[in-house]
Amino acid sequence: MAQSQSRSKSQLHYDSSKLGQSLLHVLFLLLSAACILPLVLVVAVSFSDETTVIANGFKFWPEKFSLRAYDLVFLDYMQIIRSYGVSLFVTVVGTIISLILVSLFAYPLSRSDLKYRGFFAFLIFFTMLFNGGLVPWYLVYVNYLHLMDSIWALILPLLLTPFYVIIMRTFFSTTIPSELLESAKIDGSGEWYTFMRIVLPLSLPVLATIGLFNTLNYWNDWFLSLLYIDESKNVSVQYLMYRTLNSIQYILSNSAVANGISQGGGSLDLPSKTLQMAMAVVGIGPIIFAYPFFQKFFVKGLTLGAVKG
Incomplete structure (x- = not known):
């Protein structure tokens, strides 16, 4: 009788330990996903079309593939x-x-x-x-x-x-x-x-x-x-990305500059959201x-x- 009770307690301890390990695995998987999914979203948006992103929001898979941000x-x-x-x-x-x-x-x-x-x-x-x-x-x-x-x-x-x-x-x-x-x-x-x-x-x-x-x-x-x-020649890649983004935002927010570019035959097809994500991808680099x-x-x-x- 005592031996049977000892076995049941041992089995109960084993089951609770296994349940605890399973919960920890699930917790760590969720935490890992919370860290990885934002990076996946950044990469997906960087390869998306700007107008599609503005109209439909961010998606984990590009609705319309575009390399315009990386071209810039x-x-x-x-x-x-x-x-x-x-x-x-x-x-x-x-x-x-x-x-x-x-x-x-x-x-x-x-x-x-x-x-x-x-x-x-x-x-x-x-x-x-x-x-x-x-x-x-x-x-x-x-x-x-x-x-x-x-x-x-x-x-x-x-x-x-x-x-x-x-x-x-x-x-x-x-x-x-x-x-x-x-x-x-x-x-x-x-x-x-x-x-x-x-x-x-x-x-x-x-x-x-x-x-x-x-x-x-x-x-x-x-x-x-x-x-x-x-x-x-001596600027870091992070500052280069920062300066490029500021320049594009200045052009988009300044009507006089925008009109000058349009009158000169230039294009104002400048992405903003997708460009930010592309710069984040480039900025991560080998680090x-x-x-x-x-x-x-x-x-x-x-x-x-x-x-x-």
Whole structure:
């Protein structure tokens, strides 16, 4: 009798566990669909005819196929290629240098034997709360660093983010065992050797996480191009899309310009909604392939070190 009751309880536990897993799978499928379907909608609308979209709204499948939006986006395809090159260079170089600086700043702050540790930690925390404002920021880069129209003006402002330093410092202090560092020191290992050969290989999760954050920041940035870049050869692809869309919206909203184009024999067949979606597709670019590379480290890098064991 007792054995029968034990089996029924075990079966009940198994069934409830299986039901719980099924519900979790359904939940994750719904969440995945909520993330993927908007992207599918953007791609579908970008290949749709503008008049059909205005008349019938957005559809997950183009009612009338059209490449008019992409024709406008790639009207100056050489500029698109050049801007893609700028964005790729800024993203790759900026992410690598940023990881180097953040890790070099965060590691000493994680060491309890660092002299004036509290002072340096206060400096990095203070910049999270206060800053000099846009005008001094602009004057420093233009008048003192002379970076106007330089590609480095798109890299330097985002190199050292205080929040990333705090994340990495927390990871170092809670995940890297102090006993390991002490044993390395006893074996004659210097600080540089310990950092490069012991600490960094154990810190791949947080490095990948901060690397992903930096990659997204650099790729999606358009404001720095707006501030510091006048020459078209150095603008990022995001700012190029932003500028093109603003130009078309200006033409469509300005009757004098529209009349001038019409009288000159030009065409005002300029899409608006589908053009926005086409620019979003072009703007996503290769950055969408960064997620599979970082994904296996991403969650672990965010949670590992959050609770000290």
